[in-house]
Amino acid sequence: MTADRHSCKIGLFSIGLAAYWSQFDGLRERLAGYGQFVGERLRALGAQVTDAGMVDDQPAAAAAGERFIREDVDMVVCYVTTYSTSSQVLPAVQRVKRPVLILNLQPTAQLAYGKTGTGEWLANCQACCVPEIACAFERCGIAFHTVTGLLGLDRQTPGAVASENTAEHPAAIRAWREIADWVRAVAVRRALSRSRIGFLGHTYPGMLDMYSDYTQLSGQFGAHIEVLEMDDLEARVAAVTDAEIARKREEALAMFAVSEDNPADPIARTPKPEEMEWACRVGAGLDRLAADFDLHGLAYYHRGVDGNLYERIAAGMILGCSLLTGRGIPCSGEGDLKNCLAMKVMDTLGAGGSYTELYAMDFDDSILLMGHDGPFHPGIAQGKPVLRGLGLYHGKRGYGVSVEAQVRNGPITILGLTQTRQGRLKWLCAEGWSLPGEILRIGNTNSRLRFTAHPDDPFDVADWMNRWASLGPTHHVALGVGHQTGAIERLAAVLGMECVKV
Numbered sequence: 064m065t066a067d068r069h070s071c072k073i074g075l076f077s078i079g080l081a082a083y084w085s086q087f088d089g090l091r092e093r094l095a096g097y098g099q100f101v102g103e104r105l106r107a108l109g110a111q112v113t114d115a116g117m118v119d120d121q122p123a124a125a126a127a128g129e130r131f132i133r134e135d136v137d138m139v140v141c142y143v144t145t146y147s148t149s150s151q152v153l154p155a156v157q158r159v160k161r162p163v164l165i166l167n168l169q170p171t172a173q174l175a176y177g178k179t180g181t182g183e184w185l186a187n188c189q190a191c192c193v194p195e196i197a198c199a200f201e202r203c204g205i206a207f208h209t210v211t212g213l214l215g216l217d218r219q220t221p222g223a224v225a226s227e228n229t230a231e232h233p234a235a236i237r238a239w240r241e242i243a244d245w246v247r248a249v250a251v252r253r254a255l256s257r258s259r260i261g262f263l264g265h266t267y268p269g270m271l272d273m274y275s276d277y278t279q280l281s282g283q284f285g286a287h288i289e290v291l292e293m294d295d296l297e298a299r300v301a302a303v304t305d306a307e308i309a310r311k312r313e314e315a316l317a318m319f320a321v322s323e324d325n326p327a328d329p330i331a332r333t334p335k336p337e338e339m340e341w342a343c344r345v346g347a348g349l350d351r352l353a354a355d356f357d358l359h360g361l362a363y364y365h366r367g368v369d370g371n372l373y374e375r376i377a378a379g380m381i382l383g384c385s386l387l388t389g390r391g392i393p394c395s396g397e398g399d400l401k402n403c404l405a406m407k408v409m410d411t412l413g414a415g416g417s418y419t420e421l422y423a424m425d426f427d428d429s430i431l432l433m434g435h436d437g438p439f440h441p442g443i444a445q446g447k448p449v450l451r452g453l454g455l456y457h458g459k460r461g462y463g464v465s466v467e468a469q470v471r472n473g474p475i476t477i478l479g480l481t482q483t484r485q486g487r488l489k490w491l492c493a494e495g496w497s498l499p500g501e502i503l504r505i506g507n508t509n510s511r512l513r514f515t516a517h518p519d520d521p522f523d524v525a526d527w528m529n530r531w532a533s534l535g536p537t538h539h540v541a542l543g544v545g546h547q548t549g550a551i552e553r554l555a556a557v558l559g560m561e562c563v564k565v
Contacts, residue, residue, distance in 0.1 A: 071250040073110045074131035074139045075102055076155055078147035078192075081119040087182040091117065093220060094144035094186065097170060100216060101142045104239065108246045115155070119147070124154040131159045138249045138557070141196070142166045143189045149199035156205055162557040163200065163207040164245055167193045168214040171225040172232055178224045186223070208245065208556065212238025240549070247412055248553035254359075254411045255404065256285030261358045263291040264365035264377070266398035272481070272537040275400040283488055283558065284404065289356050293365050293373045299355070300348030300376055311343040311350075315382055315450065318389070318441050322451040322467065322506075331506045334452035334464045342464040345376055346383025353392055360407050361387065364398035367460050378461025382450065384438035385466050388417070395539070396437035401480040401488075405541040406440075409478055412550055414543030415443030417470065419477065421528075421538070422509050429522040430498060433477070433542060434509030436465060443544045445469040445497070451506035465506035470497045475512060476547040479540040483561075490555050490562040491536050493527075494546045510542070514565070531565050 077098030084091040095117045102114045113134045115127035131139055139156050143166060156163050167189050174187060193209065200207045215235030216227045229235045260280075266273050277288040325331035334342075352358070361384065367374020384394035393406035395418050402418065409416025417440040422432040436456060441448050448468035455462050479491040495514035502509045513522045548564050555562030 071110050071137045071246060071253045072113065072134060073105055073246070073249070074113045074115065074127070074134065074136035074159065074161070075105065075142065076115040076118045076127045076139075077101070077142045077144050078152055079117055079119045079145050080147050083145065083185060084119070087185065089222060090145075090182055090185060093222065096220065097144050097214060098142050100214065101140075101166065101168070104215070105140065105242075105246065108243050109250070110246050117144075118151065118155055121151045121154060124151045127155040128158050131155070131161070136161055137253045138162045138164060138245070140164045140166060142168070143193060143196075145185045145188055146191045149192070149195045152196050153199055153203060156200075157203060162249065163205060164242070165193060165196060165207055165209045166242070167209060167211040168238060170214045170216060170220070170223070170227045170229070172213055172229055172234065173225060175225040183224050206559075208553075210238050210241045210245070215239055244549040244553050247550040248557055251408050251411045251550070251554050252557050255407065258284075258286040258359040258407060259289050259357050260286050260360040260362065260400065260403055260407070261289045261291050261352070261356060262398070262400055263296060263361060263363035264293060264398060267364050268366075270397065270538075273397065273399045273401065273539070279488065280400065280404065283560070286404065288400070289358065291352070291356065293376065295356075296348055296352050296376060297372060299351040300345055302351065303344050303347040307347040308340060308343045311347045311383075312339065314386060315343060315346070318386070318448070319450045319466070320447045322449045325451070325504045328505050330454035331504065332452045332454065334450055338452055338463050339450075341375070341379045342382040345379035346386060349380065349383035349387060353387060358392055360392060360403045361394045362398050362400040362403040363394065364396060370461075374461050378456065378459075378463045381437055381463070381465050385441055388438050389441040393440075393541075394418070394438045396435070397539070399537070399539045401482070401537060402539040402541060405478045405480045408551070408554065409476070409541045409543035409547065410440070412543070412547050414476060414545050414547050415440040416478075416541040416543045417443060417508060419508070419540050419542040422503070424524050424528070425511070426524055428500065428511070429524060430500070430511045430513050431524060431527070432502070432509050433512050434507050435539070436507045439466045439468045439508045441468070443471050445471045453506045466508060467504065467506050468508045469502050470508075470510040470542055471544050472497050472499050473544065474546045475542060475544055476551070477540040477542050478547070478551060479536045481535055481537045483535065488560060490551060490560060491531070491534055491565065492548050492551050492562065493531070493565045494548050527565065534563055534565065
């Protein structure tokens with residue numbers, strides 16, 4: 064997984080009213096301290112913060128905006144410390160052309176009414192100007208979002224009358240959870256906009272849901288689609304050395320167990336030595352391909368004919384693509400470029416993101432079995448994933464080493480990227496649970512999933528399937544660990560896209 068997965072650049076400024084400072088001793092310093100605390104919390108969430116400090120007049124706002132442009136921030140965060148006129152907020156965001164987050168975070172949960180004077184109230188009147196700012200942003204066509212709650216200090220500010228130690232208050236916890244989702248969403252947007260996604264070969268013929276418009280994907284996400292030929296991979300596979308093959312084998316055996324034969328399935332068996340060597344050679348060639356083209360993801364498929372070299376290379380890609388996926392270069396089989404981007408989102412969120420489709424319905428246990436032949440994200444496996452030899456790949460040509468695995472038991476999220484009749488891209492997502500139990504031992508990934516709020520809640524398999532299908536999904540999704548829809552919905556918001564949670 065990529066080292067900078069959670070990184071994004073945030074332009075932060077606090078707002079107040081200059082007229083107050085001469086009227087109330089120490090107020091500006093107190094409010095600036097709140098702003099510094101917000102900056103500390105944002106940095107703790109993994110953001111790189113450009114803090115313009117206290118903005119209390121129009122020239123300071125304009126200067127903050129210019130600084131944010133120079134720093135090329137991904138999001139502007141406006142922390143409301145007290146009342147401020149909207150005219151001295153607008154210049155800090157208007158020319159930056161980035162998503163804006165307004166933080167309406169009050170230091171205390173309840174004013175000490177009998178002891179509170181005007182100065183103390185002003186330190187807690189964050190809510191006062193939020194509607195005014197929202198109106199100005201709306202009329203000026205600036206996209207913005209608001210988080211309201213408590214500041215969440217873990218200490219008492221000198222001179223404060225009411226208790227400001229609200230770190231454990233539900234309103235502070237909820238607010239900072241929302242802020243964390245916004246930071247994660249913007250980090251994903253940044254990662255997508257800088258991604259180079261390889262497209263190798265072609266889409267599996269006839270899968271109409273998976274055909275993609277490269278220009279649309281570049282325009283919507285900022286990603287570059289690098290079109291690759293099988294010749295590009297073949298040349299690199301041919302150049303692989305014995306030492307590289309040995310290193311790839313060592314890497315594979317450290318991450319995967321090797322299967323025995325499966326008596327229930329005559330095509331599922333222990334990988335032959337020559338199949339393992341070929342899978343490791345192709346895996347090393349894929350490493351060279353990813354490095355040479357600076358790839359951050361790969362969608363691939365090639366059919367081949369009569370056992371020719373390209374067919375053999377395509378059949379040998381599952382191990383190498385699984386290892387790349389585990390390193391933060393998600394690989395989506397059957398040439399599904401949209402699903403590769405969904406996998407990139409999940410990986411950037413730290414959820415893994417594995418290549419998946421619906422496999423079967425279990426009406427007795429009330430679960431859906433989901434998986435796929437092809438690459439798996441080894442970092443999210445329940446136990447050690449398995450390498451199994453397959454005498455043939457169903458629906459495809461060739462044979463070789465495949466991956467069999469189950470996603471880690473616990474909370475999960477699926478994410479799909481589909482296209483509407485109007486030609487717009489749309490996210491579909493669902494949260495649920497990966498449950499223990501029997502899975503198929505056929506050299507494919509498969510997991511037992513239930514899409515409910517709690518793992519023991521009743522799950523109507525048929526109803527969920529009907530609702531999912533009604534949204535026109537693609538048949539592939541990215542399956543990841545944890546409940547991630549908070550960040551996904553916010554990612555859709557900053558991208559200006561529709562997102563439906565099922």
